[in-house]
Amino acid sequence: MKRPLPALILKESTLALRSPLLWALALVTVAGRIVTTWKEMPDWSGETVNTATSALVIGAGAMLAGNLAILRDARSDAVELTEALPVRPQTRTLAVLVAYPLAGVLVAAPAMGIQLGSLLIGSRPTGHVDVRELVTGLLLVALMGALGVAAGCWIPGLIAAPIGIVLFFWTLVQFPSTWLLPVVPELKLAIDPVRPPGWHLLYVAALFLLAGSVALLRHGRRPVPVITAVSGAAAVVVAGALTLNSPAAKAAAQVGDLRQSTRSATAGAEHCRELNTTRYCAFPAYAAWIPLWQGAVDPVVAAVPEASRDRLPGIVQRAATGVLDPAVTGGNILTTTSWGRNGAERASRRTLAAQMAAAAGGLPWGTQRGGGPQGCDARGQARTIVALWLIGQVEQPVAATTKRTSIRTDDGGQSALEVPRSDLGSVDYGEAELGYAKQLLAQPAARERIWEHWAVLTAPTTTVDQALPLLGLGRSNASAEPKGTPCE
Template identity: 25%
Template sequence: MTFSTTTTDDGARRTGTSLPAPGRGSRGRPAVPVLAGTESRLLLRHPAFLAAVVLYAAFWIYDLVPGGAAHAYPVLQDESWSVHLPLLLLAAGVLLAANQGVLRSHRNMTEPMYDVLVVGRSRRICAHLLSLLPAALLALLLTAGRMGYLAGRSGAVGEVRPWDVLAGPACVLLAGVVGVLLSTLVTSAAVAPMAVVGLGMLTFAGAVNTSASWRWFGLLAFENENAAPLPAALVHRPAAAHLAWLAALVVLLGATAVLRAGGRGTVLKATTALALAAALVAGFTQTRGLSAADTDQVSAYTDHPAAHQRCTKENGLTLCAFPEFAPWTTQWAKVARGVLAYAPGEVAGAPYTIRQRIFPPGGASSNGQPPPLTEWAADDSRAGTPKAVTVGTDWSDGAAGGDRRSDAVVEFATGFAYRAVTGDVPGRPRLTMVCGARATLVLWLAGKATPGTQEALRSTRERTFGGGISLPLLNSGAGLSFEPRAADFAFDLIDRPSRANATVIKKNWAELTAPDTTVDRAARLLGVKAPPAVPASGQVAGC
């Protein structure tokens, strides 16, 4: 408001007031940005948003308290989408805060007072939409910080996927727009919490149906968390199309909110129409699935990995990995050397190959499917690396919370120990039963290889029922299974100092590795008490 002086026809002077120019504040600044700045500060201080930020921070801190062991070896192409899970808390907080911000005048019964302002309802809705940008920017900064932390870990491999990373902050922005739109449709404060529940159910449904194409119509599209990571070349997520879908929804729903508030104009209507068209195109594009060429590429990497890998040699070990996983080969070599440290010279000095593999195709759950063992054996022969020991695309320092990463460590350590003990690799499409002294020796070598393998092996045993231990190969139907009595004896030996058994094991290696050597005979050779005998009813088939 400004003061003005006017002169009438009779020469008298009168002083009065005049309203600001339409759409401008009292200091000449555009009113919509000024109101947006005020509303953004109120939104960032809203209890729902602050609670969401606190929960997000608690989620991250909880993950870091044990030293971040579960994320010591992150695969960045997987982390690019999984990092968004806690951002759903921020999205819920922004939706609630934005909705209550618009309904503030209705709640306080001051809506009629806004009729005298120069900024109409549609322009106020525009201000509320603009006020969401700082919250989305905060989500982007939190995501960037998290990804920066993971990428900075010494064991990080893979590549950051920008389109996947940007999807999380876009979801936060979209949630806020939904909150604003709901306020123009219904003035009840109960609608926003119901919307949060509805979006949460949609996201959960997509998370448990990771093979369904319709999951891309949700806020975020997750992958099967129980599946091992894939090399970056095989990650065919339509992340760019999904980000375009989210952006189109932001514009479409935002424009609809302005229209509901009384907005008019050709530009607004054209924007709404274009956003609708973009949403339809992006929505269709993101659900097309894999092409035939993509499927063939996944099959080639699965059945014939040697052609897509780089190999290095280190002290008799040939280490073959997909290019982005090459930094992990030092960890594989460390475990292999730990196993061979207790073997006699002729065994420790023999050549060994470690080859990284993926199974099943596409990273889905295998459900006990047999792996392509015949194709793998032929691939190894062509590459001049027969009987290569398999290692997957997961890794950790040890137990890592008892998840698939710790199981991957146990799987590789026992697989390499089995190769050293038997001179072969499992070749059956189902679990290979390991019995007697061989089973004890394989588990003991795996447990003594490194402190991490021992920790992971104990974690596996704690999560195993029935006494024995079964270790599927890359979550397939093949792998190794150890009889209960031999496993019990192995853990008894693991608890003993290594030097107490190492010399005796090297001296009696030939007999301990013979397929017909029993647990009782192994106990006599090692000079220790054998575990109690298992009754006939409790004996394992195949031993």
């Protein structure tokens, strides 16, 4: 055989693509990612990084499969059999070194494509796709395959690859923002993650070259492997230095400052639009979601008398961390960097609509806590019915619940509280108020009655019993006494 290497690569590649490890882990990765992301509207800036990071699981399969393949020569009586072959050991190693990383990439590429494709279903994505991040994910799989081969060459035992996988994942957990790792998980910021994908891609490629060279050095210090190893090590140093010193990496290193409590949670929400009397302000990368917010808010605003609409708050996006600026929160409803899809958008719509409904009805909304940390109770108040009716213009209102939470006491201890959780936020209400609101939603003339008596119905002192004649409703349920601090 004049050209044994291509034939060996083809054979090893066929064996690699038949590996149940690769396909099983690819299936687990795809299924897990689809399930965990199915209900969340995607942000491409983060999801491309998350998809590349998920390739670690497939890379683990390539690492184990490559390690098992290279260990064939170390099995009992294998040396006597392989010595009779017309190819040198380094040729067989090179074939495995090419085949298993390549097979890992061929399995990972469609798996990543399916993950990204699933994000388009029922979706209005925001952010930007960076192909360099995805290529880095594929190179990561190849790198792990090469590391499995290198470990098998130097440590002839089955324990090396599993330990290497554990160490690989451990470093990601312990040093999540270190750019000298092969993959850096997404930095959970409200804006596009600041990353150096170009230089980091070269860095991972250099690591792959170095890992392959180390595997081939096991067969002796021949000129080509030595030169390749030295070149690979130099490339790792240079690419690592370029990555660490790139402007993007330096900016990303300041992520701790961006997460400090002194930073405003709404800083950067500078893309603003006024639509139908309501002002919406989003982080620039999330501007595509403004129509989604408008779809939740507009029906509520339209159900408020025109004379009262100018007093309604605007919508401002906030990050998950940071302090709340009173200058912003005082006249605005805050929305997050999450929005549902594939059925979960109904909860997102209800949450945003409920805050506008609470504001329109004069109840505490958003960051306001009418009853302190415990929230407040709006049982028996006519405006509760009005607010629930306003929510019903978007989604059907549901019963209030409670959530057990802890607050810090004056003496530094912790105290457990039952805090209300409802469509209206930390405002509690009863079945009577909810029932009357549903009756109003079934009456075509309800809007005219509510608008005619708006000032009276939204006054904090107006009771449910006083409101029923104005709303054209009969007394079918008695309102319960407030269980907590009444809403003011």
